[in-house]
Amino acid sequence: MSAHEHDHGHADDHDDHRGHDHNAPPQPDDKVHSYYQILGIALKELLIEKGIVAAADVRRNIEARDAITPANGAQVVARAWVDPAYKARLFADGNAAAAELGFVIANTKLVAVENTSDEHNVVVCTLCSCYPRDLLGLPPSWYKSRAYRARVVREPRAVLEEFGTMIPDDVRLRVHDSTADMRFLVVPRRPVGTEGMSEEALAALVTRDSMIGVAAIDPPKL
Amino acid sequence: MSKFVPGESVRIRDDYPPGHIRTPVYLRGKRGVVTRYFGDFANAEVEAYGRRGPRKGVYGVLFCAGDLWGDYKGPAHDVVEADLYEHWLEKLA
Amino acid sequence: MRGPHDVGGLPDGPVDTQEHILTFWEKQVDGLRAAVGAKGLMTSHESRRAVESLGHDAHENMQYYERWTAALCRNMIDKGIITQDEVDARVTLIRKRLAETGELELDSADAGRRA
Structure with missing residues (x-):
């Protein structure tokens, strides 16, 4: 705890840059160095001092x-696999079906799309980084990368191969570009x-990448 | 209110207005087929400027990958689907 | 009239599929943006517009959350919530603080800009 935090009237907010100690393993780049990183801290301090946001709001978020x-x-996904009625509700109204399991999705519309033996779905946001954050958390870095966003609409099969995923030519590839308020969840195929x-064991098989559509789910190792 | 129906063929406007636009350039001027009506939503292209405007219908529109890209290398049945505001869709006669 | 963010279909290299665990600084920007959004002071649409208007250099050279930070700054100034003078003064203050405490490392490029 250093003196400056008291100087600026937010002594309770002791995690400006050391909070990672109890939050995530330190990363090589976990240091404030660029102008924009300093700007981020400046904005936070100014908005808190002006009473626009509370330090507690930021921490809670x-x-x-x-x-x-x-x-x-x-x-x-696992519930949809085991419960056909739930699956029907999921495809009819994703937000309501997620809420049944306690997951609140605000401000966007969750749309589930199903991978089958005939069709494989993959999701992208070519314009920014739209992603079902309220259900899956923050998107992986590659999802936000220019390479993924630029190429997956034009050469999806080549991009999927970079993830180790081969889609046979007789399976239709369907790329969803999230351009409005819809957030797509791929329901992957249940492994043989x-x-x-x-249901709990099935859920443990489901990967993030399979719900974006860049990977299939491996059968369980026996 | 739904202005287009699933199965209907549409053309995406080939316009380039300045500002915040949610129809990607690669879809403009292309033909597609409406898959579904998602509902009426706040218009991002107005909201981006801190203003409010009438809500707009948003539709899923399906495009053949081969129609989007002259050099598409995958099979002919591959598709791209995007969610587009009604004011970007033109009815095809 | 293609904006720097509108990249669908453009050529690019292989996708770097490596995982990147978010730093605490990145999480803070995310949490700050969400807090401002919850107060009704900036929508995601306003944030995206500001990111897009940063231009091509920003999209080539800045990291994702750096762009978000710049967009938040622009929106807060445009709405009269903070001023550029206040931002400049606070950035100067933080740099001084960091230099004194030495607890955070500044990279050489940044040190050059300060000199």
């Missing part, structure tokens, strides 16, 4: 974001050999 992980989406598995 970070905690809330950290609490949302792809495991939430995996629960939705999982007939007797519990």
